[in-house]
Amino acid sequence: MKRQFLWKSCLIIATGLVAFFYILSVLTLKTEEGMSFIAKSDRQQLKAWAKTAEALYLSGDKLALNQWITELKQKESTRVSIASFNIENIAGENINVDTVEAYHFGRNVDWKIHLYFEQNPIMELPFSKAKGSFLIKLPDRMRPGEYWLTTKIVLQIILPMTILIILSTWLYRHIITPLHQLEKATSAFSKGNFDVRVKKLLGNRNDELAHLAATFDQMASQIGELIASQRQLISDLSHELRTPLTRLDIAVNNFEMDNSHQHLERISRESVYIRKLVEDTLTLAWLDNEKPIIQREHVDLVDLLDVVIDDAKFEFSNRELILETPNNAIISNSSHQALCPALENIIRNALRHTPVGKKVTVKLIKQNNNYCIEVIDQGPGIATQYLDKIFRPFFRVENSREAGNESFGLGLALAKRLLNSVRANISAENHHAGGLMVLITIPIT
Amino acid sequence: MLKIKVLLIEDDTTLNNYLTDLLTKSGYIVEQCFDGISGLKLAQTHQHQLILLDKMLPKLDGVSLLKSLRETSQQPVIMISAKGAEEERILGLTHGADDYVAKPFNSQELLLRIEGLLRRSQPQTQAKRQVEIAIDGLTLNAAKQQILVNNKEVEFTTIQFKLLWELISQQNKIISKADLYQIVLNKKLGAYDRSLDMHLSRVRRKLNEANWLGERLQTVHGKGYCFK
Numbered sequence: 001m002k003r004q005f006l007w008k009s010c011l012i013i014a015t016g017l018v019a020f021f022y023i024l025s026v027l028t029l030k031t032e033e034g035m036s037f038i039a040k041s042d043r044q045q046l047k048a049w050a051k052t053a054e055a056l057y058l059s060g061d062k063l064a065l066n067q068w069i070t071e072l073k074q075k076e077s078t079r080v081s082i083a084s085f086n087i088e089n090i091a092g093e094n095i096n097v098d099t100v101e102a103y104h105f106g107r108n109v110d111w112k113i114h115l116y117f118e119q120n121p122i123m124e125l126p127f128s129k130a131k132g133s134f135l136i137k138l139p140d141r142m143r144p145g146e147y148w149l150t151t152k153i154v155l156q157i158i159l160p161m162t163i164l165i166i167l168s169t170w171l172y173r174h175i176i177t178p179l180h181q182l183e184k185a186t187s188a189f190s191k192g193n194f195d196v197r198v199k200k201l202l203g204n205r206n207d208e209l210a211h212l213a214a215t216f217d218q219m220a221s222q223i224g225e226l227i228a229s230q231r232q233l234i235s236d237l238s239h240e241l242r243t244p245l246t247r248l249d250i251a252v253n254n255f256e257m258d259n260s261h262q263h264l265e266r267i268s269r270e271s272v273y274i275r276k277l278v279e280d281t282l283t284l285a286w287l288d289n290e291k292p293i294i295q296r297e298h299v300d301l302v303d304l305l306d307v308v309i310d311d312a313k314f315e316f317s318n319r320e321l322i323l324e325t326p327n328n329a330i331i332s333n334s335s336h337q338a339l340c341p342a343l344e345n346i347i348r349n350a351l352r353h354t355p356v357g358k359k360v361t362v363k364l365i366k367q368n369n370n371y372c373i374e375v376i377d378q379g380p381g382i383a384t385q386y387l388d389k390i391f392r393p394f395f396r397v398e399n400s401r402e403a404g405n406e407s408f409g410l411g412l413a414l415a416k417r418l419l420n421s422v423r424a425n426i427s428a429e430n431h432h433a434g435g436l437m438v439l440i441t442i443p444i445t
Numbered sequence: 446m447l448k449i450k451v452l453l454i455e456d457d458t459t460l461n462n463y464l465t466d467l468l469t470k471s472g473y474i475v476e477q478c479f480d481g482i483s484g485l486k487l488a489q490t491h492q493h494q495l496i497l498l499d500k501m502l503p504k505l506d507g508v509s510l511l512k513s514l515r516e517t518s519q520q521p522v523i524m525i526s527a528k529g530a531e532e533e534r535i536l537g538l539t540h541g542a543d544d545y546v547a548k549p550f551n552s553q554e555l556l557l558r559i560e561g562l563l564r565r566s567q568p569q570t571q572a573k574r575q576v577e578i579a580i581d582g583l584t585l586n587a588a589k590q591q592i593l594v595n596n597k598e599v600e601f602t603t604i605q606f607k608l609l610w611e612l613i614s615q616q617n618k619i620i621s622k623a624d625l626y627q628i629v630l631n632k633k634l635g636a637y638d639r640s641l642d643m644h645l646s647r648v649r650r651k652l653n654e655a656n657w658l659g660e661r662l663q664t665v666h667g668k669g670y671c672f673k
Binding site (some may be wrong): 041062272275278279282285286290294299300302303304307308310311314327335336337338340341397418421 | 529530531535536537549551581582599607609635637638639642643644645646647649650654664
């Protein structure tokens with residue numbers, strides 16, 4: 001899924017926070033309500049007082065009643081009275097007494113107390129037998145919600161703050177941990193540790209940051225490979241240069257005036273060899289680094305093969321070289337300057353490995369949207385395990401040493417990269433009749 | 446014979462001296478120069494028959510130098526390139542120079558290039574233009590751009606006609622590839638450029654198909670082509 005992180009943050013921040021605050025508000029309301037009721041023992045106390053008052057009232061001893069009220073007032077430092085309705089009909093119908101019941105002097109003890117009122121309410125406890133009610137301003141000690149302020153602060157400030165701090169920390173970690181790992185990896189990479197990878201450290205995450213890590217890994221692996229191949233190339237090249245340089249040195253040191261021509265020839269041969277080696281290596285490095293796609297012209301492969309075969313026949317006049325082509329094979333968006341040295345290398349290579357008197361066959365065949373060029377030699381072939389390695393730079397099969405000094409294992413590597421630059425492919429296999437068959441597939445358009 | 450003046454712009458002192466030595470021994474008068482700015486000044490103020498120009502130079506690089514020089518002068522220039530030579534070879538870039546040599550190069554190869562370029566830049570003594578050549582059943586008509594083999598017309602492209610005409614009209618003479626590039630394709634011979642050879646192969650094929658001996662157009666390896 002795309003934008004994983006967006007969905008995740010929507011879920012957590014938008015939905016999660018709305019739900020959280022809704023629950024918090026419900027919880028606050030419920031707690032406030034729960035804390036608004038007069039404690040049970042206080043209610044019983046109030047009811048007991050009402051009972052005493054009723055009993056005193058029913059006994060008719062007004063003095064005793066007043067005295068009790070005064071004592072109670074002093075004890076609880078509140079206001080106490082006993083009152084009853086006396087309906088005075090001013091005009092119209094007499095009203096029903098029951099209707100009057102709905103009117104009260106004060107609050108029922110079972111009702112909740114509004115905690116936001118500063119004054120304590122008047123509590124009304126109606127007498128059970130007599131007409132009248134015991135009225136008392138709720139004593140301070142009975143006022144509910146003593147811890148309401150603290151609870152309110154906890155519920156509305158401390159709790160959401162704590163939750164939000166936890167959420168922020170979690171989000172921070174969620175984002176920063178992979179970034180931190182990426183930073184560590186980048187710095188390790190810049191210090192030369194090309195094996196460092198990040199994706200596997202992030203577990204099974206699959207969001208934008210995981211993608212970033214994957215991209216980093218891909219980059220690291222590509223650059224690592226590139227640097228490794230460059231190092232390999234430089235080390236191979238310097239290794240390959242040792243032999244001709246030694247030969248050159250010896251030729252220079254043993255230079256004798258009376259045989260100068262032969263010595264000069266030797267020196268010049270080594271110099272040509274070194275030149276070719278450097279030239280080919282640099283071309284290979286360019287093709288490897290830039291991976292160019294060259295599309296500039298139409299090429300008639302038949303003409304191109306004619307040219308290459310003509311040169312090769314001259315160079316290897318003691319081998320037979322057979323060319324089988326149609327009369328035309330025109331491809332577009334290609335480059336003969338890339339194709340020609342590649343084909344030259346492959347055909348020369350085939351001839352070099354073919355014993356004198358034997359033959360090399362080059363066939364050009366049209367196959368669907370491609371032209372296939374088969375180069376089949378009558379040489380010793382190549383052991384199967386080396387077949388895909390022969391296109392690596394400086395790779396040599398042991399017996400190729402016999403092929404002479406001119407080969408330094410770059411020809412086929414160069415050919416493969418040149419062919420790739422015109423979108424062509426190359427592979428090699430052993431021919432059933434013996435010898436090596438190199439197969440080149442070139443797209444027609 | 447008047448000595449030929451060559452301007453050599455190359456910043457590597459050793460190579461510059463070697464090349465001066467080589468060219469002087471071959472009979473050229475060499476003016477040495479070691480950086481781009483003074484090289485450009487010399488090239489603009491003095492007439493040389495040939496300029497050897499290194500591509501990487503201090504102060505002013507070879508490509509910019511050539512660009513400035515070309516605004517006023519058409520002196521023949523051979524560019525010597527080291528950096529990016531691989532790319533230039535495969536892509537066939539010459540940076541507008543008349544010829545192009547990539548480092549490392551062989552001294553013989555350089556001398557041959559110089560000779561070839563000097564020959565091409567001489568005012569051509571125009572050979573008397575024939576209109577028709579006929580040899581052993583092969584007839585070329587320049588006016589009609591027509592080729593007949595045993596009185597049957599064979600179709601050739603303009604380039605193929607020009608190429609065949611050049612070779613047939615100078616029987617038994619080896620014509621260098623660089624010359625043929627100039628005359629037939631009107632361009633300079635690049636290091637990996639084989640387009641001329643491909644045209645020649647096609648001409649041979651067409652002649653063979655018409656039952657004429659295409660092999661009479663011979664490849665003289667390392668030199669050029671020759672009609673025998």
